[in-house]
Amino acid sequence: MDFRQIEAFCAVVEENSFSKAAQKLCVTQPTISTHINSLEKELNTQLISRTTKSIAITDDGISFYEYASSILRIRQRIYQRYDSSGNNFIHLGASTIPSAYILPEILVKYHDECPLVSFDIWQSDSLGVIEKVIDGSLDLGITGVETAHKSCVCESFCDDELIIAAPATEHYIRLKEQDNSLNKLLNEPIILRESGSGTKKEADKLLESLGMSNVSLNVIAHMNDLESIKRSIASGLGISILSYKSVKDMIESGKLIYFHINEKRITRNFYIIYRKNYLQSKQLQHFINFIKTYVKNQEE
Structure with a gap:
């Protein structure tokens, strides 16, 4: 197995076409x-099912694509890490709330201080995001969930x-x-x-903690897009528990x-996650420290 084979496979999956993959990679x-x-042949499995008119990625192909795309991202990071042009790259993952x-x-302020760093x-x-930090695809993750994975450092920062x-x-x-609004709200x-x-x-x-579960709620919808949730609430569809x-x-x-939610105010934390025993670049170390310092100054 070599990089050319991996690149070819990823290109076919991403373009959903052998001919378009060939054009993308400038080969036949x-x-x-x-x-x-x-x-x-090497993996002893079919990755792509072909017919004269279409292709389909098999289950093994879908699984292999996750590995293959991670390999290519790591290779890209290696090239960028030793790039002699003077530019620095940080591969960063962020969950919905931190990302938006x-x-x-933070990035605006950091760019003012370090304009040659790219993200x-x-x-x-x-x-x-946590999975990508663990498998090495990302240098750093910013999430709303902590991890106890043995390979990671997980630090609350805000x-x-x-x-x-x-x-x-x-x-x-x-x-x-009304004073008893919470109980009534959770019936909405x-x-x-x-x-x-x-x-x-x-x-x-x-x-x-309130002795309730999703089963006991009047769940009107499950959504994975935060902006859709916000617009749906504003339109009168229902309520939601949000940051x-x-x-x-x-x-x-x-x-x-x-x-x-109550007088004590319920809070949730956001975390910086990176790998232990990983040789961090000076730029990554600087960025992690910058985040902590910036957030601390904002809270004071």
Whole structure:
């Protein structure tokens, strides 16, 4: 197995075509076919099912693509790490809330200080980011879920309040004025996040502490896109348990209202995750320290 075979396979999967993969890699179509055939022979399995009119990735092919794409990303990182041009790359993964509401401001400030540093940013749910840190595809992850994986360092660097977001309608405004609004709220139609998100994990912990479960809720929808959830709430579809940072803009514009879950304010943490015993570049070390210092200064 060599990189040319791996590149050919990934290109076919991504382009869904042997001919387009050949164009992308500037080789002939028979060359692509040869590389794929060699891979399948070496792995003793069919990766791509071919007909005269179409192709389909087999289950083994889907699994192999995850490994293959990770290999190519790691190779790219190696080249960039030893690039003599003076530019530095940091491969960063971020879950939904940090990616949209925490990271942008940090990157702007960091770019002012270190303009030659470039970022390759991959956005996913928290569990997806953690997996990529563990397998070496990412230098650093910023997530809403911690990990106890033995290969990782996991450090909390900031927190946010977990709140219940609701439409800014008369019905919910009246509930907000009532002392027992939380119990009534949790009987309202509710939208839940996808299972891999940090917010969903924290919401599940909260409901468990209240003696409730997803089964006992009036779940109107499950969604994996935060902006869709926010718009659905504003349109009156239901309520949702979310991070305050994620809805601050719509609260300030009057499209949503929010409820504190209790007087103590329920908070959730965000984490910096990177691998132990990994030779970090000076630039990565500097960026990690920058994040911690920047957030600490913002909170003071």
